[in-house]
Every structure is written in C-alpha cells, then in structure tokens.
Amino acid sequence: MLSRLLRQLSSSAPDPLDGADARIALGALLVRIAKSDGDYSADEIARIDRVLARRYELGPVEAAELRAECEAIEHEAPDTVRFTRAIKAAVDYDDRAGVIEAMWQIVLADGQRDTHEDALMRMVAPMLGLSDQDSNAIRRRLEGQGG
DSSP: HHHHHHHHHSSOOOOOOHHHHHHHHHHHHHHHHHHTTOOOHHHHHHHHHHHHHHHHHOOOOHHHHHHHHHHHHHHHHHOOOHHHHHHHHSSOHHHHHHHHHHHHHHHHTTOHHHHOHHHHHHHHHHTTOHHHHHHHHHHHHHHHHOO
C-alpha cells in the first residue's frame, strides 16, 4: 500500500485518493511540519496522535499506528511542493482547510514557532488553496484557545 501511495503522490497528475490513502497523505503532511524545525518532539508526536484520533475517530493505539504509517510516507514522499499539490488535487477543500488547522496545532504544540515552520506554513497554505490570511486567522484562533 505504501509504495502505491508514494507512486500516486509522485505522479504529475494524481487521481483522487481514497479515504485510507488520504488519511495517510494528510497525516504525513502533519509529520513533515513537525519535523521542519529539526526537532520532532514528543509533544508534537502526541499532538499528531490526538489530531489523527479526533479527525478519524480512532483510539490511541490506532492513531499511533496511523502516525507510524504517516512517518514512513513522509520520509519517502516527494518534495513538499509536489507532495502538497498532489494532496490539493486529491482532497476536498474542506478537508484541506482542516489540514491547515491541524498543521497549526502541530506548530503550536511545543509552544514555540520556528522560522522553518512559519516558512513551510506560508508555502503550504496557498498550495492547498487557502490564502495566507485564512491560514493566519486559523493560527490566531488556535493561539486564542491556547494552541
């Protein structure tokens, strides 16, 4: 399954992803943002697990297993530009807006915003079809809620 998904994400014209593949692709993007500052912390891992559990109605063990699959995909996935464009082509807009929110949750998980994380968020949001203003509004709302 992972090799098929990697081929799909690397394709120049990706087909829509099915539910399981979309979960892994979106989760892999969360892993990528968490790793972007060079510190893949326990807080970020726990936050990814909580996001995946809530988003996909999973128990803690299933969420951790899904995150492990996402980590494997993220490690082998193409560059962020192609990876993000493939997700945009394959995932509905509402899900992509939710991904931006989840990504901000990961960025804010350790209480520190890194310039690498900010740069990746500024690059990814428009590639997913959201404006920088929309992304920033999501970030401010989450900061107001305490991350």
